[in-house]
Amino acid sequence: MSADHGRALHENVVRIERRVHSWNGVTVIDVEEHTRGEVLHSLVNDEETGVAMALEEVGGVTEPRLKPDQACTLDHRPNHMTLVPKGMPLWGHATRDLHYSRYALLLFDLDALETRFEEDFDARMFARPRLRFTDDRIHALVRMLINIPDQDPSMTLLGDSLTSAVFALLSNENEQLPAGTKLSRHALCLVESYIRDQLPRRIELRELAELAQMSQWHFSRGFKASTGLSPYQWQLAKRLEMVEELLSRSDAPLDAIAMATGFRDATHLARTFKRRIGEAPAAWRRDRR
Template sequence: MPDNVLKIERRTQSWNGVTVEDVHEYANGRVLHSMLYETETRLTVNLEEVGGLTEPRLRESQACPHEHRANHMAIIPRGMHLWGFAEDLRYCRYGILLFDLPLLQERLEDEFVSQPFDEPRLRFMDPRILTLVRMLIDIPMDDSSSKLLGDSLTAGVFALLSAGHTEVREGKKLAPWQVRRVIEYMREQLPRQIELRELAALVGQSQWHFCRAFKASTGMSPYQWQLEERVNMVRRLLVQSDAPLEAVAEATGFNDSMHLIRTFKRKAGQTPGAWRRQNKIT
């Protein structure tokens, strides 16, 4: 453990060629240590800091030349050594996104741009990326039902980083036949968790373009659409059977009954049990 670092906690998940790590570091005083994952291309996002202000350093004894900004970010190319420093740190939380560039190139094809990851970029800020990263690290561990969500968010982060300072335009709508084809496929596959690349391939688009075009066409992301349909499946099972919630959860792709209860209450405004009592067919 580095000097004055008391404890480091990590939580890791992966989607779509991107590994996302939520890191909590507890310290007591001056901290200076090597940043993690030198052999990977990565993005670090400062989420919270208590005590001293954190900074990335290209050299151990040389301060970062860029002014501190809340929720600052850094792009770090593979093979580059970076140091993390804070004068009087008590706690910091940061997200690390590790990019499997060969896999992303295979999946994104013509949309893949690697140049923004060739040089370090320190202490920049992008509120759109911050929002996506916060959503990623908030996805519960082992939540298989969030596959489409994780795929979509990681594709979005990579697209925004690849665009650099170029404006990311609003997505064009899908053609009506494309919407029908995707929705029919998603319905046929329920409750299986579909990967974003499957849906994009149906209409011959990149993941990022498809995700934006689908939302522009339907008003919902692919994940939101699929979740809404799964909740509708729950409603049908609740009124048409006496199956216990564990069985309903398994049949509709939720991890367990508690996961089902939380999601259903958020969508319907009441628990499955209360909804069943009000709507049960007698």
């Protein structure tokens, strides 16, 4: 399990494809690797701590190794994860019959994340390697992260919220996390007003959490407990209200409306509008005129 980071490909690696995202100071790399024959990667990383998650394995399996010639003694499980502390030697092994694998790499600076996530982040949980562990909640969150469209600033709040949740779960030894506590009326009004006033500017979760004087993870859970929606969903609802107003009060083309409301392009706006509102923007505009 490794991206090649610019090095020459292993002789049994046919092709590697990767997509790189970054949210909240975390680099997320979605890797697809096509192989023929046994592969052994060195996973030494002197700069960052990393988490690797197996997403798909076709034909064979992958495994983490503490020594290149010593097989992992832990049983293989689908979607297994490995945590690699900064500077620790580790190897990723793919069996001879594996011909395709997909995995996600989360790379991060431990000190920077501890400052950013505050009490939601326990650095002690990242000081030792953890091999072939699984967590369905983290798997679901990482799947959502890698499915966020490339270069879409309107998804910043979503990416920030998901990475915050991933590291809260990785930092927590307990199976259950405490339920979210509702925000105070003052904090909720302050945050909602801020989101409205900043539309359609890209907003980071850090900004909203600071307004509420809370950590990111506790703020996200508290906001949803208060409104029934995540910060990203609430912001999206307000952006769609802007779209409805522009559709009903102007003859502006959809690409201009998309630009004015923070969507990537007219296609992205039309797809999101239909999914959330139930009909295409053109039909919605026509029916209300």
